[in-house]
Amino acid sequence: xxxxxIRRLGYSLISLIVLSLTIFFFVRVTGDPATLLVEPGAxxxxxxxxxxxxGLDRPLVVQYLLFMANLARGDLGxxxxxQMPVSELYLSRLPNSLLLAAVAMSFSLLIxxxxxxxxxxxxxxxxxxxxxxxxxxxxxxxxxxVGLLMILFFSVYLGWLPSSGSGTALHLIMPAFALGWYFxxxxxxLMRSSxxxxxxxxxxxxxxxxxxxxxxxxxxxxxxxxLTPVLTLAGINLVLMINVAVIVETVFAWPGVGRLLYxxxxxxxFPVVQGVVILGGAMIVVVNLLVDILYxxxxxxxxxxx
Amino acid sequence: MTASFDGGPTNPRRxxxxxxxxxxxxxxxxxxxxxxxxxxxxAAAPAGQLTxxxxxxxxxxxxxPAETAGIITPFLVMYALHDAMLKPLPGQNPxxxxxxxxxxxxxxxxxxxxxxxxxxxxxxxxVTAEDVKFSFERYRGTEHATMKERVASVDIAxxxxxxxxxxxxxxxxxxFYSSATGAGWIVPKQYVEKVGDDGFKxxxxxxxxxxxxxxxxxxxxxxxxHDQYWRKTPGVKRIVMRVIPDESTRLAALKRGxxxxxxxxxxxxxxxxxxxxxxxxQAPVGSAPYWMYFPEQWDPKSPWHDVRVRRAAALAIDGxxxxxxxxxxxxxxxxxxxxxxxxxxxxxPPPVYDPEQARHILAEAGFPSGFDAGSYTCDIxxxxxxxxxxxxxxxxxIRARLxxxxxxxxxxxxxxxxxRNIIQGASGAFGNLAxxxxxxxxxxxxxxxxxxxxxDELFARQATELDRAKREELLFKMQQIVHEKxxxxxxxxxxxxxxxxxxxxxxxxxLIKGFVYPAPYEELTLKGA
Numbered sequence: 148x149x150x151x152x153i154r155r156l157g158y159s160l161i162s163l164i165v166l167s168l169t170i171f172f173f174v175r176v177t178g179d180p181a182t183l184l185v186e187p188g189a190x191x192x193x194x195x196x197x198x199x200x201x202g203l204d205r206p207l208v209v210q211y212l213l214f215m216a217n218l219a220r221g222d223l224g225x226x227x228x229x230q231m232p233v234s235e236l237y238l239s240r241l242p243n244s245l246l247l248a249a250v251a252m253s254f255s256l257l258i259x260x261x262x263x264x265x266x267x268x269x270x271x272x273x274x275x276x277x278x279x280x281x282x283x284x285x286x287x288x289x290x291x292x293v294g295l296l297m298i299l300f301f302s303v304y305l306g307w308l309p310s311s312g313s314g315t316a317l318h319l320i321m322p323a324f325a326l327g328w329y330f331x332x333x334x335x336x337l338m339r340s341s342x343x344x345x346x347x348x349x350x351x352x353x354x355x356x357x358x359x360x361x362x363x364x365x366x367x368x369x370x371x372x373x374l375t376p377v378l379t380l381a382g383i384n385l386v387l388m389i390n391v392a393v394i395v396e397t398v399f400a401w402p403g404v405g406r407l408l409y410x411x412x413x414x415x416x417f418p419v420v421q422g423v424v425i426l427g428g429a430m431i432v433v434v435n436l437l438v439d440i441l442y443x444x445x446x447x448x449x450x451x452x453x
Numbered sequence: 454m455t456a457s458f459d460g461g462p463t464n465p466r467r468x469x470x471x472x473x474x475x476x477x478x479x480x481x482x483x484x485x486x487x488x489x490x491x492x493x494x495x496a497a498a499p500a501g502q503l504t505x506x507x508x509x510x511x512x513x514x515x516x517x518p519a520e521t522a523g524i525i526t527p528f529l530v531m532y533a534l535h536d537a538m539l540k541p542l543p544g545q546n547p548x549x550x551x552x553x554x555x556x557x558x559x560x561x562x563x564x565x566x567x568x569x570x571x572x573x574x575x576x577x578x579x580v581t582a583e584d585v586k587f588s589f590e591r592y593r594g595t596e597h598a599t600m601k602e603r604v605a606s607v608d609i610a611x612x613x614x615x616x617x618x619x620x621x622x623x624x625x626x627x628x629f630y631s632s633a634t635g636a637g638w639i640v641p642k643q644y645v646e647k648v649g650d651d652g653f654k655x656x657x658x659x660x661x662x663x664x665x666x667x668x669x670x671x672x673x674x675x676x677x678x679h680d681q682y683w684r685k686t687p688g689v690k691r692i693v694m695r696v697i698p699d700e701s702t703r704l705a706a707l708k709r710g711x712x713x714x715x716x717x718x719x720x721x722x723x724x725x726x727x728x729x730x731x732x733x734x735q736a737p738v739g740s741a742p743y744w745m746y747f748p749e750q751w752d753p754k755s756p757w758h759d760v761r762v763r764r765a766a767a768l769a770i771d772g773x774x775x776x777x778x779x780x781x782x783x784x785x786x787x788x789x790x791x792x793x794x795x796x797x798x799x800x801x802p803p804p805v806y807d808p809e810q811a812r813h814i815l816a817e818a819g820f821p822s823g824f825d826a827g828s829y830t831c832d833i834x835x836x837x838x839x840x841x842x843x844x845x846x847x848x849x850x851i852r853a854r855l856x857x858x859x860x861x862x863x864x865x866x867x868x869x870x871x872x873r874n875i876i877q878g879a880s881g882a883f884g885n886l887a888x889x890x891x892x893x894x895x896x897x898x899x900x901x902x903x904x905x906x907x908x909d910e911l912f913a914r915q916a917t918e919l920d921r922a923k924r925e926e927l928l929f930k931m932q933q934i935v936h937e938k939x940x941x942x943x944x945x946x947x948x949x950x951x952x953x954x955x956x957x958x959x960x961x962x963x964l965i966k967g968f969v970y971p972a973p974y975e976e977l978t979l980k981g982a
Contacts, residue, residue, distance in 0.1 A: 178859070178862060182865055183860070192596075192599070193595050193596060193598075196597075228510070228512050229513055229670055230512070230513055230514045230520075230654065231513060239669075291699075298702060303705050303708050309711060310702055310706045310709055311697050311699075311702045311705070311711070312672075312695065312697075312711070313672070397698050397699055398699045398701075398702055400672075400698060400702060402669065402671045406698070407671065410671065
């Protein structure tokens with residue numbers, strides 16, 4: 148078990164190094180941030196001064212090594228645009244993203260799991276078709292489109308909800324739905340297929356042969372096993388919701404990490420993009436690591452195989 | 454600064470004290486340079502809250518004039534929080550602000566400023582000559598190298614008198630000090646030294662009409678009226694600048710009354726503003742003319758080498774229709790590649806749309822069936838304009854392909870002189886006609902793909918000409934040559950369309966020519982407040 152954990156930790160570290168290399172060089176392919184910080188016609192001296200100020204006049208390798216050295220000390224650098232430490236910016240946005248993600252995730256699970264169960268239990272019925280349609284729309288409608296439609300209907304026409312911003316529970320409703328629908332659809336589909344698989348297993352047949360009521364068979368015996376992959380996916384999705392809800396946060400002017408990433412990309416703010424991606428990646432790696440360890444604890448075959 | 458016998462500083466070149474005399478003041482008055490009276494107009498107490506839906510994330514660097522970038526956006530905040538010695542004001546560019554007057558020596562080597570009496574920063578500290586000197590020396594924003602290279606020293610005579618000594622005559626000193634840079638925006642020396650640069654950005658104190666209350670990055674900036682503002686007591690008690698990056702959401706917020714002013718609304722959405730009772734549109738025109746540029750005009754093998762072909766391209770542009778379709782007719786059609794609000798602007802004849810004449814000229818130039826013009830390269834953000842112009846060109850036989858590039862790639866390629874055929878560009882950089890000509894027309898200019906010796910010669914002459922009338926004549930002549938040679942085919946000077954809600958009595962849009970934001974903020978008023 149110890150070796151398994153060490154090996155997994157090593158993989159995680161390699162993943163993060165590869166991620167840091169990729170994002171570091173990838174953002175630099177997008178162009179020179181100085182071009183966005185001055186008007187066309189600016190003198191070359193001004194552009195050179197910006198390069199110098201941000202350390203962009205150094206060789207790329209030196210920039211990367213400095214970035215990694217700072218990262219090892221927990222310093223994500225200084226935002227070009229905000230002129231503030233990226234970690235401070237990230238932490239100021241994180242509570243908003245956590246709140247939005249928590250509500251959106253609750254919504255997606257509350258909708259996705261029951262509809263998935265219903266669709267699996269009543270295969271081919273109206274409920275199954277309705278569930279499939281719900282999933283199809285959730286997965287295929289772009290979240291900006293859903294968001295704008297909601298703003299138009301609930302804010303402008305009905306006047307029930309604020310169009311954007313944050314601060315009250317009412318501000319949360321539309322962005323949480325727009326963000327949660329996609330994930331609710333994904334959870335619903337997985338729940339349905341997982342439940343169908345479980346319902347076809349021998350122990351469920353046995354439970355039914357024993358004459359257990361349908362609700363007990365589904366609710367007690369099938370649900371527990373069918374839920375495992377859904378919750379695993381939900382864990383990863385939660386990290387995605389926190390870090391990459393770029394479109395929803397932008398449409399609803401929700402001040403979260405996703406919008407910070409959008410701002411970073413828009414302004415070629417390399418440290419912000421690097422910081423958000425690295426922290427998001429680190430969260431995913433940590434969640435995966437924990438899941439792997441948990442699986443290994445539950446199922447010894449896994450730690451022996453890998 | 455050297456000490457004089459009475460303890461006051463002296464001008465090192467002339468050796469006389471810098472203290473302003475009665476004769477100086479009379480001289481200023483005679484020159485007509487004395488500014489507005491020092492007595493502030495105190496209207497009713499500020500009242501109410503006005504929320505502005507801002508299209509872009511506000512950056513703390515904009516709270517510190519020392520870091521003014523060469524773009525107009527920081528002035529959205531600076532006009533509220535800070536004040537300058539001189540700055541563009543309604544009907545005056547530059548207008549006297551913290552400096553109630555200024556004068557230049559006949560040799561153009563010294564500029565004397567007299568500070569307005571009784572003006573204080575938001576923390577109650579008086580604005581003094583020390584703050585002026587400190588702010589200038591601390592300045593590290595756009596063109597700071599130019600400023601520092603040309604200014605030999607800043608001398609303080611007394612708390613109200615400050616002198617800038619130049620190394621050589623520089624006719625554009627006031628342009629740079631008042632609007633092309635942030636060097637003339639004054640910060641409180643004592644406070645900045647106490648809290649440091651970072652502390653200042655976190656809790657800025659200025660001398661502007663609004664005080665800093667709070668800032669949440671990516672969310673909002675809250676400001677409160679500075680009742681003692683010298684120019685006028687602000688009409689609105691509290692201004693909130695709320696960041697709403699999505700245009701449709703900004704419009705929804707305006708319609709719901711969540712914001713009172715929505716900045717930057719595209720034409721399609723602006724029509725919705727026009728249709729909505731209670732909402733009005735404001736469309737100030739900024740300092741960014743858009744044009745086509747022909748980088749191959751210096752290549753004898755290219756069709757663009759012939760001035761008639763370039764003129765035909767200009768004649769082909771149906772500016773009126775394009776303006777109506779894309780900016781609801783609010784942009785200014787122009788026949789100049791330079792901003793109409795800039796100092797030394799020469800007014801060309803109005804633009805003409807005449808496709809028949811364009812075809813005729815092309816035939817005369819040897820292209821009766823038109824020609825394949827290659828690529829029409831533009832910034833993707835303005836590809837809609839490019840598409841419309843391209844259709845006009847095709848209609849007269851100039852066949853080109855639209856090549857929209859992402860903004861960074863576009864300006865990098867433009868500056869590196871990598872493009873050929875046709876370039877659609879623009880610039881909103883501050884300055885005056887001389888600074889604009891330097892970048893876009895004169896030999897070695899950042900965006901000049903070639904040069905004309907007569908223009909270079911005229912530019913060199915104007916750069917040292919201290920007589921304003923003679924300098925104007927030279928710069929007019931340069932613009933006439935640019936026009937005659939059709940170096941550029943101008944399209945329009947772009948309007949910045951904004952929506953205004955029913956609570957706003959005066960939005961301040963357009964009060965300052967060429968400035969697209971609702972300033973001066975002290976002029977903003979709410980109905981019934």
